[in-house]
Amino acid sequence: MPQEERRGFHPEGEGVRLRTLLPLFEVSQALMSEVKLDRLFGLIVNVVQQETKADRVSLMLLDGLSQQLSIEAAVGLPPEVAATARATVGQGIAGSVAQTGQALVLNGILQHEWEQEGQAITSAICVPLKVKGSVIGVLNSSNVTREGNFGEGDLDMMFVLAGQAAIAIENARLFEELRAKQADLEQLLAELLKAQEEERQRISTEIHDSVAQLMVSASYHTQSSSALLSQSKFERARDEAEQATRIIGRCVKELRGIVTELYPPALSELGLLGALQENVEYFRRETGTSCRILNTDLPPQLSPVQDMVIYRVVQEALNNVRKHAQATDTEISLDCDEGRLVIEIWDNGRGFDAPAAGGSRPASGGVGLLTMRSRAQMLGGDLRVESRPEGGTRVVLTIPRSSPDNLSRDRKESREDPSSVGGGSP
Ligand SMILES: Nc1ncnc2c1ncn2[C@@H]1O[C@H](COP(=O)(O)OP(=O)(O)O)[C@@H](O)[C@H]1O
Ligand SMILES: [Mg+2]
16 A cells, blocks of 8 residues: 555654654664763753753752752753752652652742742753653753743653653663673682682692602602612612602692692582581581581582582681681581572671672682682672671572573583484484
């Protein structure tokens, strides 16, 4: 059907509509492409001022905690007023719009508390900025010098602009949040790489100081033994050989310690629970602190990476109890709840100021908490440390039951399973 014959199509009317919509479309495009919040606030008030020709425009945002509105950007307002003006939800014009979520059009002399004599507002429109039904702020337009009152057209225009502005603000906020998270991750990664480098250095020093030294010493003794043998000094040659054997024995022990630290054999031999129980047993014997595993509600088949992360976090948490807590009681609980694995390690020791050390690397130079946290994040989970001086410590590790490596394994398995959709050969 030709376009002109469509019902209700009036070429002239459509032209007018298009002419009104086009500037709005451009405004909308401009707002949506600004992701820097402060620049976006400025853009919003300028656009509203252009479209409503108001003497003053201000954009106020709501702080959910204090229930106060403050001005983020304004045109036509003295800067000192814009910087300090506040409105409480429920009070004044902006406050009641924020409370009810309903726009207000006011015509007639209005006096605001911050106005000076002779600067009365003659008319005002105040519309709420809403995101998913909740008010996040208000947009004010007011006249002080013009006689003209605001009409329905201005209110409609403000509604449209407020709708666009609210979405643009929400977008920009999400974008900034994402950028902050990204920066956080980058910092975490840098700290992790540094920690990893330090860990390598520590292991290298440990090998150098123990195993390497012992091997050098053992080698001297075997050389000396063979020299003594060639001189037929059998007694002394045997002493030297025995000395070398003793040193090699110590060396093997040291190596076992280092290897266990790198990858605990208990994990593959006894499974996660067995390995944890062995650790707890060792902790109890070494510290004399009471320690038990409470509930063991973990699903049977965790991925090797999940096993390793849980094992390492519990190990480091117990190390911290041993090193710092002076506790008399420690509990570990392993839980599975709504698709998440929740592992808690609690002690009744001296505690510490957790927020100061919980985030990034603490001033004390420790990397334990940091490494625990990055291990949790590696699996899409998180690590919380609840502690205060003299109040004990609770470390809570939460990881999704289906970790990324689980998912890829599941996917692989389902590809290999001929009964799964598309898995069989044709
Ligand atoms: N269970 C705990 N009880 C008391 N203090 C703790 C505990 N766990 C951690 N801390 C405090 O947090 C700091 C950082 O811990 P961590 O990052 O593991 O580093 P490190 O153990 O090498 O000092 C410790 O130095 C200690 O002051
Ligand atoms: Mg530590």
